Amino acid sequence: xxxxxxxxxxxxxxxxxxxxxxxxxxxxPFAVERCEAIGYDxxxxxxxxxxxxxxxxxxxxxxxxxxxxxxxxETCPVWPGKPITAHRGFQDPTAFEGNDEKKRxxxxxxxxxxxxxVSQFVNLPLHALDxxxxxxxxxxxxxxxxxxGE
Numbered sequence: 700x701x702x703x704x705x706x707x708x709x710x711x712x713x714x715x716x717x718x719x720x721x722x723x724x725x726x727x728p729f730a731v732e733r734c735e736a737i738g739y740d741x742x743x744x745x746x747x748x749x750x751x752x753x754x755x756x757x758x759x760x761x762x763x764x765x766x767x768x769x770x771x772x773e774t775c776p777v778w779p780g781k782p783i784t785a786h787r788g789f790q791d792p793t794a795f796e797g798n799d800e801k802k803r804x805x806x807x808x809x810x811x812x813x814x815x816x817v818s819q820f821v822n823l824p825l826h827a828l829d830x831x832x833x834x835x836x837x838x839x840x841x842x843x844x845x846x847x848g849e
Contacts, residue, residue: 700717700730700733700734700806700809700810701715701717701764701766701813701817702715702716702717702734702744703715703733703734703737703739703741703744704737704810704813704814704817705817705820705821706739707737707738707739708817708818708821709821710821712821713821714758716747716752716758717747718747718751718752719746719747719748719749720748720749721748722748723746723793724746725746726741726744726745726746727792727793727806729792729802729803729806730792730793730806731744732803733806733810749776752776752778753776753777753778753779755779757779759780760778760779760780760782761782761783762782762783762785762833762837763778763782763783763784764784764785764786764820764837764841765784765785765786765787766786766788766789766813783833783834783837784837785834785837785838785840785841786841787816787840787841789809789812789813790805790809792805792806792808792809816840816843819840820836820837820840823836
């Protein structure tokens with residue numbers, strides 16, 4: 700969902716990719732629904748491992764944002780080019796067990812939380828900030844409290 704949000708809200712300023720430490724091999728259908736709802740072309744969405752983006756031939760990354768609560772405690776790969784990194788923990792909606800209505804509601808909630816943070820980031824005046832200032836801003840956005848209903 701973060702990939703879609705950065706690519707849509709960034710209006711061409713970003714080329715975002717989403718990946719995880721343990722890809723399942725398929726994109727969650729509730730995540731696909733949220734991405735389609737904002738007009739994101741989901742035809743190229745696929746489950747990806749983050750190691751794919753830590754190779755010499757991978758796209759150059761300027762920023763790496765981890766978003767899953769479980770990812771904060773994992774050892775991340777060494778990213779080529781030393782991109783700016785930050786973490787923002789969100790509840791993993793794929794781990795929730797319940798009926799489809801409750802799963803969809805949780806995906807919607809997490810989507811709104813991610814959208815709030817992505818909106819803040821894509822609206823930063825990156826052209827006017829140096830690397831340290833961007834890192835500070837990214838970490839500040841990541842530390843913001845997430846309200847239960849947000």
